[in-house]
Amino acid sequence: xxxxxxxxxxxxxxxxxxxxxxxxxxxxxxxxxxxxxxxxxxxxxxxxxxxxxxxxxxxxxxxxxxxxxxxxxxxxxxxxxxxxxxxxxxxxxxxxxxxxxxxxxxxxxxxxxxxxxxxxxxxxxxxxxxxxxxxxxxxxxxxxxxxxxxxxxxxxxxxxxxxxxxxxxxxxxxxxxxxxxxxxxxxxxxxxxxxxxxxxxxxxxxxxxxxxxxxxxxxxxxxxxxxxxxxxxxxxxxxxxxxxxxxxxxxxxxxxx
Numbered sequence: 001x002x003x004x005x006x007x008x009x010x011x012x013x014x015x016x017x018x019x020x021x022x023x024x025x026x027x028x029x030x031x032x033x034x035x036x037x038x039x040x041x042x043x044x045x046x047x048x049x050x051x052x053x054x055x056x057x058x059x060x061x062x063x064x065x066x067x068x069x070x071x072x073x074x075x076x077x078x079x080x081x082x083x084x085x086x087x088x089x090x091x092x093x094x095x096x097x098x099x100x101x102x103x104x105x106x107x108x109x110x111x112x113x114x115x116x117x118x119x120x121x122x123x124x125x126x127x128x129x130x131x132x133x134x135x136x137x138x139x140x141x142x143x144x145x146x147x148x149x150x151x152x153x154x155x156x157x158x159x160x161x162x163x164x165x166x167x168x169x170x171x172x173x174x175x176x177x178x179x180x181x182x183x184x185x186x187x188x189x190x191x192x193x194x195x196x197x198x199x200x201x202x203x204x205x206x207x208x209x210x211x212x213x214x215x216x217x218x219x220x221x222x223x224x225x226x227x228x229x230x231x232x233x234x235x236x237x238x239x240x241x242x243x244x245x246x247x248x249x250x251x252x253x254x255x256x257x
Contacts (some may be wrong), residue, residue: 016117033106035075046105049198079117108149175244200229220248
């Protein structure tokens, strides 16, 4: 091997290692609620959406997340107590440079998600504050919640702020990407047999959101892609939005070409 080839090999190795080092490992809890215990609440595709998101995380393109770094809770497993317990079990394994992911597909309520065992008591809901509190227990640098739920936008009151263009000095980046505004219903569509938000979220994560074709999908690339396509697909009936403290250059996934 020539000296020039050796130098180029080292440069490319360091470049790709540097990208992957931005989050050493992913730890994820994926929840899908379609078969509700309360009559009249069943959904068609929330469980399928959860399985698809889980499959992406386990795939090479999603980072080949090890089985002990991820849990999927669907239908009867997606009761409130089990969701919170599983978040603690999975996230407690993460280190300071890692990424925590919480994905939820199902019904939403004002300021909360609806696990399958909801009742008419507010305490049976999985409040957004409880999700954020579970995130805050652990030192992982990156924390992301993807929520495909009707009224899921109500996690924050007031007008959503724009993503900061400056790098944050915070040690922890927390991002909440919501499927709809607080007054809207997130839509399931029989044509794609999925929720519109999850469909375009996964499409973006698999490469369609890589606007500059550099092999890394950042927050700045992913959210505008998802928002524009969901709004177009639903004829402006659903408006995803984002909140949180993170740099617009925060890496979400490094693609494998």
